Amino acid sequence: xxxxxxxxxxxxxxxxxxxxxxxxxxxxxxxxxxxxxxxxxxxxxxxxxxxxxxxxxxxxxxxxxxxxxxxxxxxxxxxxxxxxxxxxxxxxxxxxxxxxxxxxxxxxxxxxxxxxxxxxxxxxxxxxxxxxxxxxxxxxxxxxxxxxxxx
Amino acid sequence: xxxxxxxxxxxxxxxxxxxxxxxxxxxxxxxxxxxxxxxxxxxxxxxxxxxxxxxxxxxxxxxxxxxxxxxxxxxxxxxxxxxxxxxxxxxxxxxxxxxxxxxxxxxxxxxxxxxxxxxxxxxxxxxxxxxxxxxxxxxxxxxxxxxxxxxxxxxxxxxxxxxxxxxxxxxxxxxxxxxxxxxxxxxxxxxxxxxxxxxxxxxxxxxxxxxxxxxxxxxxxxxxxxxxxxxxxxxxxxxxxxxxxxxxxxxxxxxxxxxxxxxxxxxxxxxxxxxxxxxxxxxxxxxxxxxxxxxxxxxxxxxxxxxxxxxxxxxxxxxxxxxxxxxxxxxxxxxxxxxxxxxxxxxxxxxxxxxxxxxxxxxxxxxxxxxxxxxxxxxxxxxxxxxxxxxxxxxxxxxxxxxxxxxxxxxxxxxxxxxxxxxxxxxxxxxxxxxxxxxx
Numbered sequence: 108x109x110x111x112x113x114x115x116x117x118x119x120x121x122x123x124x125x126x127x128x129x130x131x132x133x134x135x136x137x138x139x140x141x142x143x144x145x146x147x148x149x150x151x152x153x154x155x156x157x158x159x160x161x162x163x164x165x166x167x168x169x170x171x172x173x174x175x176x177x178x179x180x181x182x183x184x185x186x187x188x189x190x191x192x193x194x195x196x197x198x199x200x201x202x203x204x205x206x207x208x209x210x211x212x213x214x215x216x217x218x219x220x221x222x223x224x225x226x227x228x229x230x231x232x233x234x235x236x237x238x239x240x241x242x243x244x245x246x247x248x249x250x251x252x253x254x255x256x257x258x
Numbered sequence: 259x260x261x262x263x264x265x266x267x268x269x270x271x272x273x274x275x276x277x278x279x280x281x282x283x284x285x286x287x288x289x290x291x292x293x294x295x296x297x298x299x300x301x302x303x304x305x306x307x308x309x310x311x312x313x314x315x316x317x318x319x320x321x322x323x324x325x326x327x328x329x330x331x332x333x334x335x336x337x338x339x340x341x342x343x344x345x346x347x348x349x350x351x352x353x354x355x356x357x358x359x360x361x362x363x364x365x366x367x368x369x370x371x372x373x374x375x376x377x378x379x380x381x382x383x384x385x386x387x388x389x390x391x392x393x394x395x396x397x398x399x400x401x402x403x404x405x406x407x408x409x410x411x412x413x414x415x416x417x418x419x420x421x422x423x424x425x426x427x428x429x430x431x432x433x434x435x436x437x438x439x440x441x442x443x444x445x446x447x448x449x450x451x452x453x454x455x456x457x458x459x460x461x462x463x464x465x466x467x468x469x470x471x472x473x474x475x476x477x478x479x480x481x482x483x484x485x486x487x488x489x490x491x492x493x494x495x496x497x498x499x500x501x502x503x504x505x506x507x508x509x510x511x512x513x514x515x516x517x518x519x520x521x522x523x524x525x526x527x528x529x530x531x532x533x534x535x536x537x538x539x540x541x542x543x544x545x546x547x548x549x550x551x552x553x554x555x556x557x558x559x560x561x562x563x564x565x566x567x568x569x570x571x572x573x574x575x576x577x578x579x580x581x582x583x584x585x586x587x588x589x590x591x592x593x594x595x596x597x598x599x600x601x602x603x604x605x606x607x608x609x610x611x612x613x614x615x616x617x618x619x620x621x622x623x624x625x626x627x628x629x630x631x632x633x634x635x636x637x638x639x640x641x642x643x644x645x646x647x648x649x650x651x652x653x654x655x656x657x658x659x660x661x662x663x664x665x666x667x668x669x670x671x672x673x674x675x676x677x678x679x680x681x682x683x684x685x686x687x688x689x690x691x692x693x694x695x696x697x698x
Binding site (some may be wrong): 192 | 309310312313325328329330332334345375379390391392395396399402403406409410413419421423425693694695696697698
């Protein structure tokens with residue numbers, strides 16, 4: 108396990124919902140990271156728990172409804188936000204990354220530095236392509252994430 | 259728990275638990291009662307159309323398992339295997355004994371991690387009066403750490419063999435693109451051996467708390483893979499507690515009998531009765547005779563009898579299955595290490611055909627069916643997920659259960675109904691994940 112991880116979350120079959128996976132795929136193609144794991148964790152938020160433990164830095168890239176213009180990328184920490192998701196906990200599949208991070212913090216296994224890059228979607232309908240507003244900015248997202256971990 | 263007839267009181271119950279997502283699979287609990295008279299009592303599943311079936315049409319047989327693994331973040335291995343088995347059935351592709359064993363091992367890893375997650379993160383908070391696993395980690399830190407450790411090992415199995423913790427990348431029609439090393443298998447063996455005492459800790463905790471599960475029972479038909487003398491997850495025919503002889507997997511459409519229901523845009527299923535149930539309890543009721551020793555011992559300590567029809571005990575059966583898959587995994591690794599890993603690469607040629615794959619997801623039997631043209635391009639797909647097979651059964655449970663509890667406070671009725679839905683470990687809203695945040 109490397110001290111830093113960049114983790115993409117989301118589903119590339121649901122158009123912009125998969126933006127985190129698109130960014131990760133681009134990063135995996137373009138960098139040789141000795142000290143950084145670059146991981147596609149798909150839609151299973153709770154698995155992220157095991158990627159937080161033992162790291163110094165974890166950077167998440169995920170689709171996020173933030174009330175901003177589609178395509179906007181915004182950097183925040185878990186402390187900067189509150190979830191607006193309503194979760195009756197009927198299913199394991201209601202995963203919320205913020206909940207996973209909260210559990211890691213409660214267990215004392217979260218790294219000191221957790222950064223989330225949220226990217227506002229245009230659409231999260233079924234489809235395998237990003238909407239133009241996001242596709243046009245993919246290079247910018249990759250550069251922003253690289254800058255965060257100084258790759 | 260009391261199951262006495264409801265006391266008529268002058269009060270109104272109005273429950274409307276809406277699982278708010280912007281699209282596809284979600285479930286609502288709606289109950290309305292006035293003065294003890296139930297006016298509405300529904301499990302509603304407004305799920306969007308099955309766009310994944312459309313997505314695989316026109317794709318090569320070599321890509322299908324990668325696409326369908328994205329249907330679900332929890333059952334990604336199971337969906338991959340459903341597809342691979344259907345593809346191999348359609349094209350008469352035979353796999354080696356080594357491939358079958360490695361697949362089974364990966365599949366056991368997914369059962370272990372999913373069951374641990376469900377029992378530890380969703381059921382345990384119910385039994386310990388906590389709103390979620392986060393406060394549970396404060397009140398019962400050791401229990402949560404035990405669950406996390408079990409979950410981690412399940413993930414590790416999938417990573418070492420499938421190549422990734424989720425959405426596996428090494429699974430191909432006919433075999434694997436890359437094989438684990440013997441050192442990987444030895445690591446897994448040690449981790450799985452260390453998992454047994456953790457499972458004993460989890461089982462002891464659940465045994466202490468299982469008395470808190472409602473004693474509700476309703477007879478129903480249970481459906482799962484059967485393959486005597488094994489407790490199958492990956493291969494077999496379709497068994498039913500209403501039948502003495504199994505049904506071939508190729509005939510699954512005559513088993514699921516999908517139909518539209520006005521409460522739901524997801525299809526519902528029924529076979530010999532108005533509903534049937536799939537999942538750990540169904541597997542247990544059909545295959546309990548073939549459990550491994552530790553799993554059988556756990557079932558005995560829980561007092562879990564074959565033929566049990568309390569849906570809440572599905573969660574207890576999940577704990578039993580955790581032992582089962584760990585015991586079987588250790589046996590498989592032992593065989594693989596004894597024979598050594600043979601470097602083999604699948605070489606398959608496409609051909610036209612129709613194939614069906616049936617595998618047990620942690621939450622019940624899953625069917626995939628595909629048609630291919632002579633170039634191996636998918637021309638038709640039909641996927642039937644376990645949760646859809648459980649919808650009618652959940653509704654009939656509501657109709658039997660709610661009259662037994664309607665005299666209770668609204669919050670308690672709602673909580674018990676949520677527990678009932680949770681006991682099925684449903685796959686709801688599993689294809690999206692996005693954050694929805696407000697800056698503070």
